[in-house]
Structures are given as C-alpha cells and as structure tokens.
Amino acid sequence: MRFRNRSILLFITALWLGGCSGPPALRTLAQDAVAAMGGAEKLQGVKTLAMKGGTGTRLRMGQMVKATDQENPAQLKDVVDIVDLGNGRASLDYALQLGGFMQHRHEILTKKGDKSIGIEIVGTRPIIATTPGGLFSWGTQNSPEFLLRRNVVTIALSAAESASDRQPAIDKELNGKMYKYGTAQTKSGEDLGLYFDPQTRLLAAYEVIDTESILGDVPAQYILSDYKTADGLTLPHHITVRKGGKDYSDVQFVSIAVNDPATEQVFAIPDSAAEEADKAAAGDEYSPMKIVKVGNGVYHAVGYSHHTLIVEFPQWLALVDSPYTETQAKVLFRAIQEQFPTKPVKFVAVSHHHYDHIGGVRTSAAMGATILVEKGNEPVLRPLLEARHTHPQDELDKRRNSQPAQQAGAIEVYEGKKIISEGGQSLELYPVSFPEHVDPMVLAYASSARALFQPDLYTPPAAANGGPPAQHLLQALKQLNLRVDTMVGGHGGIGTFADFLKAAAPAASSN
Ligand SMILES: [Zn+2]
Known part of the structure; x- marks a missing residue:
C-alpha cells in the first residue's frame, strides 16, 4: 500500500511539474536546442550543408584477418560530407588508409530527373552509376542516404516537432556527464533517444536504430560536440558515431558551409557515367x-x-x-x-x-x-x-x-x-x-x-x-x-x- 500511494503521489507531482515549472517537458528542451542552433526558421531554411576538412577514424569495415579478431581503425582524411535536404541528395568524399591500403572514395546519392541514383568514384576506376542501394561507403557512414536521415538539422527539427509537451525529461549519464534525456521520433517514425546539455541547451547526442548492410539493425549513438558558428547557425563540428556499442566513425570537421551554391556541382552526373545513369534511372x-x-x-x-x-x-x-x-x-x-x-x-x-x-x-x-x-x-x-x-x-x-x-x-x-x-x-x-x-x-x-x-x-x-x-x-x-x-x-x-x-x-x- 505504501508504495502504491507513493507512486500515485509521484504521478500527480509529475503532472503538476509538467504543467508548471520544475523538470522541463521534452518538447521545451528540443525547442530550446533548435533555438540554440539559430532558431526553427533558420534551420528550416537550410538546403545544403557542406562539412569540410574532416579528419578522423572509421571502424566496422570488416577487414580483420580472422573473423573473431579486433578491428584496427582506418584513418579518414580530407572528409567532405554534404547533404542537400531540399532535394534528397548527399555525398561522402574521403581518403581512407588502413595499414598499407589507401583509397580515395566518393559516393554520391543524386537525382536524374526525379529518380534517385548513386554515383561511385573509387580511386582511378571508371566512374559508375547504380540505383541508390548499390552504394557502399567506408566514410563516416554506411551510405550517403544515412547522412540525409541522420544529419543534425533534420534530427533537431524532427525532435522539436515530435517530442511530447507532457513527458518530463529525466537525468541520464553519457560518457561521465549528466544530460536531460527523453524520446521522440524521426520524420519516418523511427524512435529517437535525445540527450540535451543542461548548460548550453544544445543537442549533445541522440540514439536510434540503424540498419547497416552487414551488421543489420544495431543501436546507434551519435555524439555531437564542438558546436561552432557557421553562416549564422551553431552546428557541431565533431561527430562521433557508435554502433552496436562499438566505435564506428569519429570525424572532426574544420568548417561547415550552409546553402553555398558551389555545393551544387558535386551532384552533377559525370559525363563518363551519363549512359549508366540513364540505366540506373530507368530500371528497378x-x-x-x-x-x-x-x-x-x-x-x-x-x-x-x-x-x-x-x-x-x-x-x-x-x-x-x-x-x-x-x-x-x-x-x-x-x-x-x-x-x-x-x-x-x-x-x-x-x-x-x-x-x-x-x-x-x-x-x-x-x-x-x-x-x-x-x-x-x-x-x-x-x-x-x-x-x-x-x-x-x-x-x-x-x-x-x-x-x-x-x-x-x-x-x-x-x-x-x-x-x-x-x-x-x-x-x-x-x-x-x-x-x-x-x-x-x-x-x-x-x-x-x-x-x-x-x-x-x-x-x-x-x-x-x-x-x-x-x-x-x-x-x-x-x-x-x-x-x-x-x-x-x-x-x-x-x-x-x-x-x-x-x-x-x-x-x-x-x-
Ligand atoms: Zn579481403
């Protein structure tokens, strides 16, 4: 009986706190995070983000000698990650080094008319076109499509729209620090766990299930840090991704350009891949x-x-x-x-x-x-x-x-x-x-x-x-x-x- 009364009391308190002061509702936190990044209007006005000069590491490439060996991280250099939110396009461009293996790779999700297609540029191989599922990346993500779904602007906006104004945030620790935590949904209805920094009010991390081509469904964690001003917005310049409880990618970017018209050219279909791009846009x-x-x-x-x-x-x-x-x-x-x-x-x-x-x-x-x-x-x-x-x-x-x-x-x-x-x-x-x-x-x-x-x-x-x-x-x-x-x-x-x-x-x- 004692416990039952106590839980009823807690429930009433939570309702009261949700309506008044006390622990802020999750929606308030998510809206504060959007405001701290520059405001909803400015974020909704973001068409392209070009994150440049990235260096870092990538794991989960599966290049071990024995299937049970620990992986060694590959080094990523010259990383340029671009999303075009307006047109559903994205690009992963990077140099990769794993031991003695070095490769410059560039995977692009672009459009031919209204059809999404992939362009793959690897080292000196001929440039090819595929349907989007044919792209495979060793950059910051498994494929460019992930950049679109997991970029901070999209996530912050969908959190602010979908977070409950009743659900009070709870305190939750991440990497030794306490955050305000709660849940919301992405635009396509995936569950999101959100960590807000109580000091800066910025979104410090989010959790979501990623479907990786080899690992399948894995809990993924995106840790956002080094927030700096970029073209009037405040955006994270350091992104750490963990999947299935293990390090995945970790990249520090030098700069981010917002709505830079020069970004467009990366989505142009190279002449040498034009014929294949037609096939990729035509078939299933x-x-x-x-x-x-x-x-x-x-x-x-x-x-x-x-x-x-x-x-x-x-x-x-x-x-x-x-x-x-x-x-x-x-x-x-x-x-x-x-x-x-x-x-x-x-x-x-x-x-x-x-x-x-x-x-x-x-x-x-x-x-x-x-x-x-x-x-x-x-x-x-x-x-x-x-x-x-x-x-x-x-x-x-x-x-x-x-x-x-x-x-x-x-x-x-x-x-x-x-x-x-x-x-x-x-x-x-x-x-x-x-x-x-x-x-x-x-x-x-x-x-x-x-x-x-x-x-x-x-x-x-x-x-x-x-x-x-x-x-x-x-x-x-x-x-x-x-x-x-x-x-x-x-x-x-x-x-x-x-x-x-x-x-x-x-x-x-x-x-
Ligand atoms: Zn091999």
Whole structure:
C-alpha cells in the first residue's frame, strides 16, 4: 500500500511539474536546442550543408584477418560530407588508409530527373552509376542516404516537432556527464533517444536504430560536440558515431558551409557515367554486371569491382561469392535467370568474411540459395544471416517475417575442404590461411575449366609482380596439387596461369 500511494503521489507531482515549472517537458528542451542552433526558421531554411576538412577514424569495415579478431581503425582524411535536404541528395568524399591500403572514395546519392541514383568514384576506376542501394561507403557512414536521415538539422527539427509537451525529461549519464534525456521520433517514425546539455541547451547526442548492410539493425549513438558558428547557425563540428556499442566513425570537421551554391556541382552526373545513369534511372535495380564465359560450364559474373564465379551443373548452379550490396546481388540473380532460365542457384559459397565480399549473401539466401560457409568464416557470416534488417527492410527480412514466413536459403557450415560434384562437374573449396590478408581464404576450383577463383590475393590478368600474397597463393596451389589453366578474379578479370606464374615469381633484386 505504501508504495502504491507513493507512486500515485509521484504521478500527480509529475503532472503538476509538467504543467508548471520544475523538470522541463521534452518538447521545451528540443525547442530550446533548435533555438540554440539559430532558431526553427533558420534551420528550416537550410538546403545544403557542406562539412569540410574532416579528419578522423572509421571502424566496422570488416577487414580483420580472422573473423573473431579486433578491428584496427582506418584513418579518414580530407572528409567532405554534404547533404542537400531540399532535394534528397548527399555525398561522402574521403581518403581512407588502413595499414598499407589507401583509397580515395566518393559516393554520391543524386537525382536524374526525379529518380534517385548513386554515383561511385573509387580511386582511378571508371566512374559508375547504380540505383541508390548499390552504394557502399567506408566514410563516416554506411551510405550517403544515412547522412540525409541522420544529419543534425533534420534530427533537431524532427525532435522539436515530435517530442511530447507532457513527458518530463529525466537525468541520464553519457560518457561521465549528466544530460536531460527523453524520446521522440524521426520524420519516418523511427524512435529517437535525445540527450540535451543542461548548460548550453544544445543537442549533445541522440540514439536510434540503424540498419547497416552487414551488421543489420544495431543501436546507434551519435555524439555531437564542438558546436561552432557557421553562416549564422551553431552546428557541431565533431561527430562521433557508435554502433552496436562499438566505435564506428569519429570525424572532426574544420568548417561547415550552409546553402553555398558551389555545393551544387558535386551532384552533377559525370559525363563518363551519363549512359549508366540513364540505366540506373530507368530500371528497378541497376548496377554494372556482365556474365563472361571462362570455359566449359564456368562463368565470371563481373560487377563493378567485386565479382562472382558461376559453376554450371546439370540441374542447377553454384556460385562463389555474392559481394558488395543487396542491389548488386539482385542484378546478379536477374542476369543469371536470363542466361540460365531453367537452373536455380543451389549454393553460394563464401570465399572469406571481408564485408566488401559478402554484402549480397543475405539476398542470395532470400533467393533460396544455401550459403556454404567454412567454419573460420562463420563468426561473421552467421550473425550476418540471422540479423534483422528493418529500416529499410531487405528481401531476407521480408521473407522471414511475412505471414506465413516464406522459404529462404540457410547457412551450411563445413570444416576443411568441401567438394560438390554432380554429372561430371565439380566445385572444390579449399580453405587456406593467408595471414597477410585473411584466414581462411577459401580457394575455389572448378574442374571442368580448370579454373581457380579467389579475390584479393592476386588480381588477374596481371603479369607484374604480385608480391608475397601471389607467391603464397602459388605455394598453396602446389601443395593442393591443383592443375590450374585459368585464374578468375574476385577483382579484375580472367587470366592465364602463365601470367600468374610471372606475377608470383620472386622479385628480381634491383641492387
Ligand atoms: Zn579481403
């Protein structure tokens, strides 16, 4: 009884406080935060934000040697993050360094007419266009679309609109400091947790569920600091993102330009990608894809930068790798259905657990394929296949959660070598440790064409010195006693074994 009376008393007090002074209602805090940033009118007038000169770090790239290893952060430099709130466009431009790997990358979500399309510019590769789901980023976010949904102006405005004027804020700690905390919604109805700084009244952090292409639904935390004046607004210049309780990205920007007309040019479609941009704007899903014959019953499905091996059996097909994005996987399966209309994809084997080579595996499972995973790759692949993907919902999540649930392919874990054979065709899978890149890497051998497929160790058809990974690969092929005629790349193209031998020869000493 005592407790019951006490809770009634607390309830009445809360109502009274909500109506009068005392702990401020959440809406008041959210409106104060908007006022501290420059006011609702000015924030609503923001069309473009260009955050420039960023330096920092990025994790959750999935480039570990073993699937269970801790990740090392990549360094981000020259980061320029741009959002165009008026037109639903965004751009992630940055230089990335991870150990000895360096790449300048630029992913752009833009418009062709009223259709959203993606433009991808990576190093010196040809510039390509895709539908938006084909974009994959190692910048501050998983894709430019996230910048649009998670930028501070959009979040602050939706908090001020959706926060309750009845809900009193509670005190909550974050990183050793006390904040006023409460909940609201984004424009699309996602739940937001909001931390307001009681001294500055600014929005110090917010929490939301992010659907990451590999990690699936993860609780994400955006910590906003170093608020400074930029074109009459007060905006955070330091943004720290944590996902699933782990560091994700952390970038300090030098400056932010608001509504700068010069920002426009980043969204222009480059001439060299104009033809592809038309395709991306016309079809349902588009990313570059062509199927090339390797030899008897063996094909190479060539995407933008990450490729697939197709092995044809009498009744069905087996693939090795379904890389990059859900969009690429959809385009891959469409191309396969056109070329092999009577043959379902029965198996998709995974070469290794690096995120850039497994982004289409969930889609492959949704298409009914059994996903063949060597035990060493399981710690990444099993959670990838089991995760929820709700916002937006992907094909696998849709199938599993429809009423009644629809059939989808399952994971099949094997240990050591695995050989699939039927009707004179065989696909042989050999896990080998390559500690210079990944452990294990599953080398895939298609017997009918004497073709060997692997990504990342050697890129066919190069004959130039391939360094230790190529030498190590040659050693492994000798130990496995495989008779190889043709090398097929998870990157690059198709090459002869003779050229691979040149690439795998020890470097001649130059002095
Ligand atoms: Zn790799």
